Amino acid sequence: MRRLLAIARPYWLHLGGILALGLLATPIALLQPLPLKLIVDNVVGGQPLPGYLDRFVPQAIGRSPTAILGLAAGLALAVALLAAARWTSLWLLQVSTGERLVVRLRSMLFRHVQRLSFSYHDVEGATDSTYRIQQDAPAIQNVLVYAFEPLLTAGFPVIGVTLVMLALDWQLALIALGAAPIVVLLVRSFSGPLRSRWNLVKGFDSSAMSVVQEVLGSLRVVKAFGREESEVERFEEVSRKRVSGHVGAVRMHCRFEGLLAATVGVATAGVLLMGTLHVLRGILTLGELIMVMSYVGQIFHPLQRMSQSATGLAASLASAQRALEVLDREPDVQERSDARAIERAGGAIELRDVSFGYAAGGPVLRDVTLTVPAGTRVGIQGRTGAGKSTLLSLLMRFYDPDRGAILLDGVDLRDYRLADLRDQFALVLQEPLLLSTTVRENIAYGRSGATDVEIESAARLANAHEFIERLPQGYRTEVGERGALLSGGERQRVALARAFLRDAPILVLDEPTSAVDVATEGAIIEALQRLMRDRTTFVITHRASALEGCDLLLVLENGDLRLIEADANRPSSTLAATERVVAGA
Numbered sequence: 001m002r003r004l005l006a007i008a009r010p011y012w013l014h015l016g017g018i019l020a021l022g023l024l025a026t027p028i029a030l031l032q033p034l035p036l037k038l039i040v041d042n043v044v045g046g047q048p049l050p051g052y053l054d055r056f057v058p059q060a061i062g063r064s065p066t067a068i069l070g071l072a073a074g075l076a077l078a079v080a081l082l083a084a085a086r087w088t089s090l091w092l093l094q095v096s097t098g099e100r101l102v103v104r105l106r107s108m109l110f111r112h113v114q115r116l117s118f119s120y121h122d123v124e125g126a127t128d129s130t131y132r133i134q135q136d137a138p139a140i141q142n143v144l145v146y147a148f149e150p151l152l153t154a155g156f157p158v159i160g161v162t163l164v165m166l167a168l169d170w171q172l173a174l175i176a177l178g179a180a181p182i183v184v185l186l187v188r189s190f191s192g193p194l195r196s197r198w199n200l201v202k203g204f205d206s207s208a209m210s211v212v213q214e215v216l217g218s219l220r221v222v223k224a225f226g227r228e229e230s231e232v233e234r235f236e237e238v239s240r241k242r243v244s245g246h247v248g249a250v251r252m253h254c255r256f257e258g259l260l261a262a263t264v265g266v267a268t269a270g271v272l273l274m275g276t277l278h279v280l281r282g283i284l285t286l287g288e289l290i291m292v293m294s295y296v297g298q299i300f301h302p303l304q305r306m307s308q309s310a311t312g313l314a315a316s317l318a319s320a321q322r323a324l325e326v327l328d329r330e331p332d333v334q335e336r337s338d339a340r341a342i343e344r345a346g347g348a349i350e351l352r353d354v355s356f357g358y359a360a361g362g363p364v365l366r367d368v369t370l371t372v373p374a375g376t377r378v379g380i381q382g383r384t385g386a387g388k389s390t391l392l393s394l395l396m397r398f399y400d401p402d403r404g405a406i407l408l409d410g411v412d413l414r415d416y417r418l419a420d421l422r423d424q425f426a427l428v429l430q431e432p433l434l435l436s437t438t439v440r441e442n443i444a445y446g447r448s449g450a451t452d453v454e455i456e457s458a459a460r461l462a463n464a465h466e467f468i469e470r471l472p473q474g475y476r477t478e479v480g481e482r483g484a485l486l487s488g489g490e491r492q493r494v495a496l497a498r499a500f501l502r503d504a505p506i507l508v509l510d511e512p513t514s515a516v517d518v519a520t521e522g523a524i525i526e527a528l529q530r531l532m533r534d535r536t537t538f539v540i541t542h543r544a545s546a547l548e549g550c551d552l553l554l555v556l557e558n559g560d561l562r563l564i565e566a567d568a569n570r571p572s573s574t575l576a577a578t579e580r581v582v583a584g585a
Contacts, residue, residue: 001143003320003324004144004320005144007101007104007105007108007140008101008140008144010104011097011100011104014093014096014097014100015097015144015145015148017093018093018094018097018145021089021090021093022090022150022152024086025086028083028086030164031079033290033291033294034053034075034079034291035073035079036072036287036294037287037288037290037291038053038068038071038072038075038287039072039287040285040286040287040290041285041286041288042065042068042287043065043068043069045285045286045287046065047285049068057071094145094146097145098144098145098146099141101140101141101144101145102137102138102141104140105140105323106133106137108327109132109133109137109326109327110133112327112329113129113133115331116326116329116331117332117333117398117399118393118398118399119332119358119399120329120331120332125210126213127209127210127213127214128210129326130209131205131206132206132322132323135205135206136319136320136322137319138319139316139317139318139320139323140320140323142313142315142316142319143313143316143317143320147313147316165295165296168291168292169275169278169283169284169288169292171278172271172275172278175274176267176271176296178267179263179266179267182263183263183264186256186259186263190255191313191314192314193252194249194253194256194314194315195315195317195318196318197248197249197314198315198318198319199321199322200245201242201249201315202318202319204239204241204242204245205242207238207241208238208239208242211231211234211235211238212235215235267296268293268296271292271293271296272293275289275293276289332399333397333398333399333400333418335417336414336415339415339416339418340415340416340417341417341420342408342416342420342421342423342424343420344424344505345408345409345424345505345506346374346409346505347374347408347409347506347535347536348371348373348374348407348409348410349370349371349372349395349406349408349506350370350371350372350407350410351368351369351371351404351405351406351407352404352405352406353367353369353403353404353405354367354368354369354394354401354403354404354405354406355367355368355401355402355403356387356399356401356402363402364386364387364390365387365391365556366560367404368391368560368561369561370554370561372536372552374409374505374536375534375535375536376536376537376551376552377532377537377539377550377551377552378536378537378539378550378552378553378554379539379541379547379550379552379553380392380538380539380540380554380555380556381540381541381542381547381553381554381555381556382555382556382557383557386556386557386558387556388510388556389510389540391538391556392508392538392540394406395413395425395506395538396421396427397413397418397421397422400414408421408424423504424504424505424506425506425507425508426502426503426504426506426507426508427499427508427510428492428495428496428507428508428509428510429495429511429512430510430511430512432483432491432492432494432495433482433495434479434483434486434491434494434495435479436478436479436481436482437478437479438473438475438477438479439468439471439475439476439477439479439494440452440455440475440476442479442494442498443455443475443494443497443501444501445498446458446497446498446499446500446501446502447501447502447503450501452475454501455475455497455501456475457500458497458501459475459493459494461496461497461530462493462494462496462497462527462531463493463496463524463526463527464490464493464494464496464497464527467490467493479491489523489524492512492524493523493527496512496528499531500530500531505535506535506537507531507532507535507537507538508537508538509528509537509538509539509540509541511540511542512524512528512539512541525548532549
């Protein structure tokens with residue numbers, strides 16, 4: 001609760017308003033039975049007005065049953081209008097505050113999830129993070145807006161009503177209050193187990209969502225192998241566990257509600273029985289008994305509301321805990337407090353005895369040493385899983401080495417600001433990652449604030465301008481989810497245009513031509529040659545055409561790096577340096 005209140009700090013005034021409106025229910029509740037009491041005792045029964053009211057009412061009204069009836073009717077209308085105004089104001093404030101709190105927590109989660117290292121996402125997966133952002137974040141609204149207010153304000157009506165009941169008949173007040181300790185005991189007994197059960201239900205929800213996302217993301221493979229029914233069975237199996245957990249939680253909640261209702265029923269029956277005897281003995285008037293019975297309901301209603309909020313809070317607290325667990329995760333890749341800025345790097349890369357392995361397996365890279373002078377083109381080959389993409393991820397600090405160091409322009413990567421470091425890289429992948437927006441915005445993703453002229457110039461350099469002009473709306477054409485409305489070659493050229501626009505000193509190409517046909521490959525290779533000019537470039541590929549012009553060709557095998565070929569046309573100092581260092585490794 002303290003963590004959630006800290007997150008809600010900008011909205012403390014709003015929460016204070018909700019609390020104040022909740023407290024206003026107490027005086028309204030105390031006034032509600034009064035009109036009926038006036039009618040029964042003072043209009044029908046002909047008794048004089050009670051002293052606490054007589055001093056405020058003119059004598060002409062207090063002596064006339066008709067005037068008292070009008071007073072009772074007017075008081076009933078005023079109380080009803082006041083209650084409606086309070087409820088409307090509370091509802092509007094709750095909705096507006098609650099929705100703002102949800103957006104705030106979702107934004108915090110989304111920002112933090114993007115900061116977390118790839119090691120976290122490799123283990124947890126995208127679906128779990130998505131579920132926590134979309135489904136668990138609303139817990140802050142349920143806890144602070146809809147559950148916390150009843151827990152804080154429910155005691156005030158109980159106190160106010162108890163004081164009035166003690167003044168009317170202390171014996172009835174004690175009978176009514178006898179149920180309160182039992183209610184508290186029930187809440188304490190059920191809230192913990194309920195929270196644990198709801199936590200399990202949330203986990204099953206996330207698992208079911210993972211199955212759906214995996215299948216829809218791999219629908220072509222699922223259909224090709226005819227696995228639709230087996231995937232449905234997998235989904236239903238997880239869903240059945242979720243249903244079982246949900247039913248178990250509801251069954252426990254029903255037991256709580258039954259015991260609560262029985263406790264309240266026994267206390268109400270006791271008050272009714274004793275109150276009737278008191279009326280017969282002349283201790284109470286009939287109107288006062290009606291008033292007492294109304295107050296008994298007002299004692300138990302807040303207690304029931306408080307207890308239901310406390311047990312219902314279990315599900316929301318389970319979700320809140322899952323959301324806060326994400327915020328508690330620290331990125332494995334940390335930026336140092338004294339990290340240095342960098343505007344544009346020269347592009348010289350050096351690896352010194354670098355070793356790295358993922359948590360789930362053995363080492364991927366072992367004691368890799370390599371020097372790459374600025375402007376060098378490095379081709380990297382190796383079998384799948386040999387560590388090629390891992391090496392490039394280390395260069396961009398998606399991960400940190402387990403041992404050794406990677407230097408850029410003679411400075412350890414860990415000494416640079418993360419954002420500045422990654423600004424030095426342009427990335428082109430085998431499967432181009434396009435957003436479901438326009439062609440223009442996908443190219444401009446490489447550099448925010450780019451002008452239309454700069455975007456078109458980058459597209460021309462990437463041999464993409466001609467096909468973009470033929471699209472229905474040119475650069476304003478929507479590309480669909482992950483660029484589905486474009487061909488593979490078109491998507492790749494848009495990704496190249498993005499890299500041209502970024503104009504970074506270091507270029508990373510991961511199988512840039514493997515997903516296109518031979519005819520398209522020529523246009524992409526031509527654009528790549530322009531893009532690599534005067535940049536330090538790392539090329540992962542199995543196609544010989546993409547390795548043309550590389551100064552250094554490396555093979556990764558079983559975690560080791562070795563030189564297989566060098567281009568003699570490059571300056572001898574560069575070639576000698578790379579051969580000497582790699583051969584030593």
